[in-house]
Structures are given as structure tokens and as C-alpha cells.
Amino acid sequence: MTPGSALFIVSAVLCLAGAVTTVVSRSPVRAAMGLLGTILGIALLFLKLRAEFLSAIQLIVYAGAVVVLFVFVIMLLGTDAGSEPESEARSKIAPPLAGGMFLAFATALFGLLGGAIKTPTAFTVPSPDHGTIEAVGTEMFQNTLVPFELTTALLIVAVVGAIAVGRGRQGQKPNQRVIKNPQDFYVGPVMERDNVSQPEPKESV
Amino acid sequence: MLPGSVVEHYLALSGAIFTLGAMGFLMRRNVLIQLMSIELMLNAVNLLLVSYNRVHAGNMTGQVFAFFVIAVAAAEAAVGLAIVLSYFRIRGTVQSDEADSLRH
Numbered sequence: 001m002t003p004g005s006a007l008f009i010v011s012a013v014l015c016l017a018g019a020v021t022t023v024v025s026r027s028p029v030r031a032a033m034g035l036l037g038t039i040l041g042i043a044l045l046f047l048k049l050r051a052e053f054l055s056a057i058q059l060i061v062y063a064g065a066v067v068v069l070f071v072f073v074i075m076l077l078g079t080d081a082g083s084e085p086e087s088e089a090r091s092k093i094a095p096p097l098a099g100g101m102f103l104a105f106a107t108a109l110f111g112l113l114g115g116a117i118k119t120p121t122a123f124t125v126p127s128p129d130h131g132t133i134e135a136v137g138t139e140m141f142q143n144t145l146v147p148f149e150l151t152t153a154l155l156i157v158a159v160v161g162a163i164a165v166g167r168g169r170q171g172q173k174p175n176q177r178v179i180k181n182p183q184d185f186y187v188g189p190v191m192e193r194d195n196v197s198q199p200e201p202k203e204s205v
Numbered sequence: 206m207l208p209g210s211v212v213e214h215y216l217a218l219s220g221a222i223f224t225l226g227a228m229g230f231l232m233r234r235n236v237l238i239q240l241m242s243i244e245l246m247l248n249a250v251n252l253l254l255v256s257y258n259r260v261h262a263g264n265m266t267g268q269v270f271a272f273f274v275i276a277v278a279a280a281e282a283a284v285g286l287a288i289v290l291s292y293f294r295i296r297g298t299v300q301s302d303e304a305d306s307l308r309h
Contacts (some may be wrong), residue, residue: 001207008209012218019222019245023229028237035241038222042248045218048209049259051268054275058251061275066244066282073286074237077293091302098231105224112217120211126262136272139265144273151276158280166287168294 007048014041032070039063051131215256223249236292236299240285247278 018037025031039062046055129135140148208214226245233239251271258267293299295306 005207005209008214012208012214015218015222016225019225022238022241022245023225023233028235031238031241035244038245038248042252045215045252046255049215049255051255051258051271054251054255054268054271057272057275061279062244062248066279069282069286070237070241073290076290077237077299094231098228101224101227101231105220108220109217112213117213120206120213121260122211123259124262126259130259130262131265131268135265136268140269140272143266144269147273151273154280155276158283162283162287165284166290168291 004048007044011041011044011048014038014044028074029071032067032074035070036063036067039067049131050126053131053133053136212256212260215252219249219253219256222246222252234301236289236301239301240282240289243285244278244282247274250274 015038018034018039018041021034022031022038023034025034039058043055043058043063046052046058127135223246226242226249229242229245230239233242251274254267254271254274258264258271261267289299292304296303
């Protein structure tokens with residue numbers, strides 16, 4: 001067992017545990033943490049696969065931006081959003097489709113690990129700059145410059161679209177909250193001495 | 206054959222993550238978790254792209270493609286979560302089965 005194999009096993013277990021947590025957990029916060037585990041495991045695997053630039057991008061974009069975005073939205077919706085038990089599925093084809101996918105994957109996995117492939121594709125010795133920023137950047141700016149520039153257009157359109165959809169309808173008045181009892185804004189434990197909303201009627205002398 | 210020394214191990218792991226993501230997308234009805242399942246599937250595809258790129262030494266196309274996939278996934282997450290937020294404001298729920306306003 002080399003260190004590389006140990007890294008692969010640890011990362012694979014992290015990825016699978018995170019993916020299972022994401023899919024089965026009832027609370028969205030727990031699901032987001034599972035997604036974070038999967039992302040970290042895949043970033044480790046990128047390091048093992050000599051893709052150091054993509055590993056850094058994976059950490060910055062996914063762990064740093066996408067998961068934080070999910071957590072922010074969960075915060076805006078309230079942590080209980082979606083924690084309630086899910087209703088019976090209306091779709092008739094989704095469960096058989098999921099079962100079929102699982103069966104197809106299990107068959108493929110048994111074929112893959114059970115010796116259907118006689119000559120496994122081993123990794124070759126890569127060039128020393130495989131996966132560095134220089135190598136990826138050279139490829140990106142020489143052969144895929146137009147898709148790269150179009151990606152910037154995609155991102156700016158996505159940002160504008162997200163703002164336009166997310167900020168809601170303008171021009172309507174926000175809900176005016178009528179303050180009747182200041183204690184309504186307090187959510188902590190209420191002690192006896194805090195009970196000032198209904199002062200005891202004084203005995204009239 | 207050590208773990209992680211051939212492409213087929215990464216293929217199996219990537220297939221497992223993709224299948225979990227697809228099953229989560231199909232079986233769950235919380236829109237947030239469905240979006241996270243989409244991210245799982247995109248991550249699985251990225252892993253496969255990078256591992257097959259490792260076979261072809263001296264060629265960076267797979268990693269550049271994975272970079273584009275990451276960019277598209279970030280844009281999709283931003284727009285999708287904005288739609289979820291807007292939907293929650295209108296209907297007060299995040300269950301995808303409740304989104305039937307366009308039903309005739």
C-alpha cells in the first residue's frame with residue numbers, strides 16, 4: 001500500500017459518505033455538509049491525478065462559493081425549510097427510473113471490477129508540467145480561447161439573472177409591522193422579572 | 206493492482222457518485238437537495254474528465270473541459286438558488302411537487 005493508494009481510499013470513502021449524506025439526510029444543512037465532504041474528496045483526488053490547478057479551483061469555486069451560497073439560501077429560507085417529511089411522490093416514473101439507474105450501475109460495477117476489462121488502463125508517466133497553471137492556461141488561451149471568453153459572458157448573464165430573479169418584485173410596499181408589544185421581538189427565555197408587558201394593576205388606595 | 210492506479214477505479218467511483226446524485230434528484234422533492242444532487246453529478250463528471258486526461262500525458266483538453274464544467278456549475282447554482290428563493294417567497298415551500306402553478 002503506497003501513500004497514493006491510501007490517499008485514493010480515504011478520498012473515495014469521503015466522497016461516497018458525503019454523497020450518501022447529501023441524498024438521504026432530511027435537514028438541508030446536513031445535506032450541504034455532505035456535499036462539502038464530496039467536494040473536498042474530489043479535490044484530493046484531483047491532487048492525486050496531477051491536476052493541481054483544478055484542485056485549487058475546485059476548493060475556491062465549490063467549497064468557497066457554491067456551498068456557501070447553498071448555506072446562505074438555507075439561512076434565508078430558515079433552517080426548517082424542507083425539513084418536514086416529504087409528501088408522497090406524485091410522479092409515477094421517478095422511483096422506477098431511479099431503481100433502474102441503480103441496477104444499471106450495479107451491473108456495470110460488477111462487470112468493471114469482475115474482470116470484464118482484461119487490460120486495465122494504467123496511467124502513463126505524465127510530463128512534468130501536467131496540470132500546472134502554465135499547462136492548463138496555455139491550452140486554454142491557445143486552443144479554447146473562444147469558449148473561455150463565452151464563459152465570461154455566461155457568468156455575467158448568470159449574475160444579472162440571479163439578481164433579477166432573486167430580488168423579487170420592486171415597487172410593492174414592504175410589510176409594515178405594527179409594534180404592539182416590544183416583547184414580541186425577543187426570542188430568548190423569559191424570566192419572571194421580564195414580564196413587564198402586563199404590569200400588575202396597582203391597588204388603589 | 207493498487208487502488209487508484211488504473212482509470213477503472215476512478216470510473217467506478219465516478220459512476221457511484223453520479224448514480225447517487227441521479228437517484229437523489231429523482232427521489233427527493235426538496236428543491237435544495239435536488240440542486241445539490243445536480244452538483245454531485247457534475248462533480249462525478251469532472252472526476253472522470255480529469256482521470257482520463259491523466260492517461261493522455263501531454264494533453265490538457267480534459268482539464269480545460271472540467272474547468273468549463275465548474276464555471277457552468279457555478280452559474281447554474283447561482284440562478285437555481287435565486288429561483289428557489291423566489292419560489293419560496295411565492296408558495297412558502299421548497300417542495301418541488303408543489304410547483305404546479307402552470308398546470309392547466
